[in-house]
Amino acid sequence: MELSVRFFALYRERAGCSTAQVPVPEGSTVADLVVAVRELYPRLAPPDVSIVVAVNEEYGEPETLLQAGDEICLIPPVSGGQASQALNSCSGSER
Amino acid sequence: MSETIVITHHELNPEEFTDLVRRDTNGAVVTFLGTTRDTFEGRNVIRLEYEAYEEMAYRKLEEIRQELKSEFGVEDVAIGHRIGVVDIGEISLVVAVASPHRSEAFYACHEAVNRLKHSVPIWKKEFYEGGEHWVACEDHEFTGSVETPETLTVSADNA
Numbered sequence: 001m002e003l004s005v006r007f008f009a010l011y012r013e014r015a016g017c018s019t020a021q022v023p024v025p026e027g028s029t030v031a032d033l034v035v036a037v038r039e040l041y042p043r044l045a046p047p048d049v050s051i052v053v054a055v056n057e058e059y060g061e062p063e064t065l066l067q068a069g070d071e072i073c074l075i076p077p078v079s080g081g082q083a084s085q086a087l088n089s090c091s092g093s094e095r
Numbered sequence: 096m097s098e099t100i101v102i103t104h105h106e107l108n109p110e111e112f113t114d115l116v117r118r119d120t121n122g123a124v125v126t127f128l129g130t131t132r133d134t135f136e137g138r139n140v141i142r143l144e145y146e147a148y149e150e151m152a153y154r155k156l157e158e159i160r161q162e163l164k165s166e167f168g169v170e171d172v173a174i175g176h177r178i179g180v181v182d183i184g185e186i187s188l189v190v191a192v193a194s195p196h197r198s199e200a201f202y203a204c205h206e207a208v209n210r211l212k213h214s215v216p217i218w219k220k221e222f223y224e225g226g227e228h229w230v231a232c233e234d235h236e237f238t239g240s241v242e243t244p245e246t247l248t249v250s251a252d253n254a
Contacts, residue, residue: 009146009218010229045235054216057151073148077231079212079219 001026001068005037010076011051015041024066030055031062037074044074052077099173100156102147102217107175107186116171116193123197125204129188131181135228140221145178145187148216152176155215159207169194169203176217187219 003022007015024036030053037051038044045051052075053060059075066072099115101107113126131143156174163169171193181187190211192204219230229235 006148008148008216009220010232010235012146043237046237049234054148054151057154059214071150073151073216075148075216076218076229076235078214078216079231 001028003028003033003066003068003070003072005033006071006073008073008076011044011074014044028066029062030060030064030066033066033072034062100153100160101175102149102152102156102178103175104177104179107177107189109186109189109191112173112175112189112191115173116191118171118193120195121171121193121200122195123200124191124193125197125200126192127188127190127204127208128186129208130186131183133183135221135223135230138223138226140183140223142183142222143181143187144220144222145176145181146218146220147176147178149178152215152217156211159210159214162210163192163203163207167194167199167203167206169199172203172207174207174211176211176215178217 001024003024004019005022006019007017012018020037020040022033022036022040024032028036034051034053038047053064054071054073054075055064055066056071099112109126109128113124117124131140133140156176160172160174163172169192173189173191175189177185177187188208188211190204190207192200192207194200194203221228221230
């Protein structure tokens with residue numbers, strides 16, 4: 001099957017496109033898709049860094065099964081926020 | 096404006112969000128403003144750019160609002176996030192929370208901002224004199240220690 005994959009932010013720039021059609025075998029999981037995407041776009045992320053995938057607007061797990069027609073997006077790290085030492089019990093930082 | 100969760104290219108007016116959560120049953124309104132800072136790790140930032148996966152960002156912001164309701168009993172929450180180019184000193188985020196008493200409003204507002212930064216797919220890029228940088232993506236830098244020769248020229252992507 002062929003999956004339509006969207007890229008955002010850092011991944012969009014590194015892939016050089018916003019969407020890509022990625023062929024994977026039937027029954028593929030998020031983990032399988034990530035392997036296929038890395039083969040197509042080896043410069044997307046270093047191999048030792050995990051790539052987060054959203055499936056139908058929810059964060060996917062590596063074992064999440066994919067189907068043709070799923071809305072699939074690769075999600076670079078969001079700003080996260082550094083823990084403030086002064087407010088350790090309720091950490092955060094301004095976006 | 097009547098939508099209580101907004102992702103927009105336009106300037107954010109905090110008062111609009113505050114008005115959305117004010118009610119006679121509430122005795123406290125806490126409003127957080129995230130404003131764009133002019134420095135990052137000692138470098139001068141010229142401007143910022145935000146990018147969102149909007150469909151999912153709306154869904155995640157709504158989830159946060161529901162969590163505040165179920166966990167803290169806070170009913171009135173309004174959130175605005177700006178995307179696109181944002182100049183230094185402008186407002187990129189507004190979180191307004193109202194509740195009958197102040198403790199819940201302070202706490203829920205703080206929690207909303209923290210959760211937002213961890214789960215909502217919105218990215219920030221900082222532009223410097225002669226450079227740019229996606230915030231929080233530092234672990235994605237390619238280094239010589241990684242054995243993928245074809246990736247080693249990737250820094251050109253960021254030029």
